[in-house]
Amino acid sequence: MEFLDEPIYKIDFFGEFQQSKGAGTIGFETLSNDFVIDRFEDSTSMDIESSSATKSGLEEEKCLEAPKAEKTLKDNHSKDCLKFCRRIASVALGQLSTPSENTKAMIGLNSGIISTLINNLGLNTLETIQINSLQTNCLRQFWQEAKDIFSYSTNKKICIVKQEYWNMIFDKVTSVKHFEEICRTLSMKYNDENVRAVLQDPAFVEIFARLLFGVNKMMILCTILREKTLHAEFLQKLETFDNFVLLALLPEYFQFYNHRSGKFALECCGKCKVCKSKMLPQDFLNSLKTARQQVEAIVSRITQLCRLYRYDEFQLAVLLMEFAYSNF
Numbered sequence: 001m002e003f004l005d006e007p008i009y010k011i012d013f014f015g016e017f018q019q020s021k022g023a024g025t026i027g028f029e030t031l032s033n034d035f036v037i038d039r040f041e042d043s044t045s046m047d048i049e050s051s052s053a054t055k056s057g058l059e060e061e062k063c064l065e066a067p068k069a070e071k072t073l074k075d076n077h078s079k080d081c082l083k084f085c086r087r088i089a090s091v092a093l094g095q096l097s098t099p100s101e102n103t104k105a106m107i108g109l110n111s112g113i114i115s116t117l118i119n120n121l122g123l124n125t126l127e128t129i130q131i132n133s134l135q136t137n138c139l140r141q142f143w144q145e146a147k148d149i150f151s152y153s154t155n156k157k158i159c160i161v162k163q164e165y166w167n168m169i170f171d172k173v174t175s176v177k178h179f180e181e182i183c184r185t186l187s188m189k190y191n192d193e194n195v196r197a198v199l200q201d202p203a204f205v206e207i208f209a210r211l212l213f214g215v216n217k218m219m220i221l222c223t224i225l226r227e228k229t230l231h232a233e234f235l236q237k238l239e240t241f242d243n244f245v246l247l248a249l250l251p252e253y254f255q256f257y258n259h260r261s262g263k264f265a266l267e268c269c270g271k272c273k274v275c276k277s278k279m280l281p282q283d284f285l286n287s288l289k290t291a292r293q294q295v296e297a298i299v300s301r302i303t304q305l306c307r308l309y310r311y312d313e314f315q316l317a318v319l320l321m322e323f324a325y326s327n328f
Contacts, residue, residue: 077262080239082150085165085166087231091223103219104313108128109317110214110215110321113211114208117204117207118198118204124194126194138186138212139215141185142212166247166254175216179209179213214325218324221302222320225306226306240262243262249298253291256279256288257274
């Protein structure tokens with residue numbers, strides 16, 4: 001994996017917040033661009049002058065309305081989360097099909113831990129290549145299911161990303177449970193008999209699912225923050241990208257995010273359902289500020305490691321996974 005000398009992406013959460021003059025209005029404004037200009041064929045110059053003035057005034061009004069329409073369309077971020085999820089599903093599946101050296105190293109490091117776990121549990125020994133393959137297959141099934149959820153061609157009802165979908169990917173408890181379900185499914189149909197036997201052990205599956213969550217989250221973060229790929233660049237150009245990085249690292253804030261405005265509660269309008277949520281903590285803005293500082297520190301650490309150890313993929317994987325085990 002090739003890293004840049006300087007990070008492609010840097011979070012700037014600390015710009016001074018200025019509330020919009022249009023606070024209190026969320027979504028599309030009702031704009032009328034249909035103007036009917038009555039033309040009168042009158043012989044008096046006064047009528048002609050009046051008609052001309054009316055037409056001129058309406059045309060001027062149309063010119064003023066156009067930027068408003070453009071602004072409201074630009075300020076509507078309702079589909080950004082869906083775009084983000086679709087892209088990371090493609091990014092993840094791409095990494096699993098043609099993994100970068102960093103992804104290979106992280107999966108390989110996980111395999112060493114899993115091999116020790118298998119021995120400690122007294123299960124049938126698996127070769128490293130078998131464990132690598134098992135991890136890849138579990139991750140591939142996970143992301144294929146996610147892709148099917150977010151794709152209109154396979155899920156006609158998809159229009160927004162619900163919290164349950166976001167949690168499936170980024171929330172530890174929810175994601176680990178989903179990996180456990182995948183393991184149970186594979187335990188009945190995996191081609192390798194020894195692997196099937198290992199997947200039938202509840203203690204192994206519980207720990208294995210947690211290890212999968214860690215490597216999965218780190219793989220995604222490294223890819224979207226540092227990789228020079230079309231998908232990564234698309235994500236980084238989203239105006240709401242910073243918000244989604246925060247939500248990926250701290251998914252408990254998802255319920256306090258207004259997708260239409262692309263803002264968190266109390267930075268939005270103070271009047272919408274998100275801002276008025278009964279679940280909103282009294283000190284939410286202070287909590288959000290702390291969360292942004294935490295995310296800034298995590299992103300800075302990951303990009304720093306990627307820059308310092310870009311020529312030593314194994315050492316980079318060791319440090320990244322150590323960070324993942326400690327923080328995720």
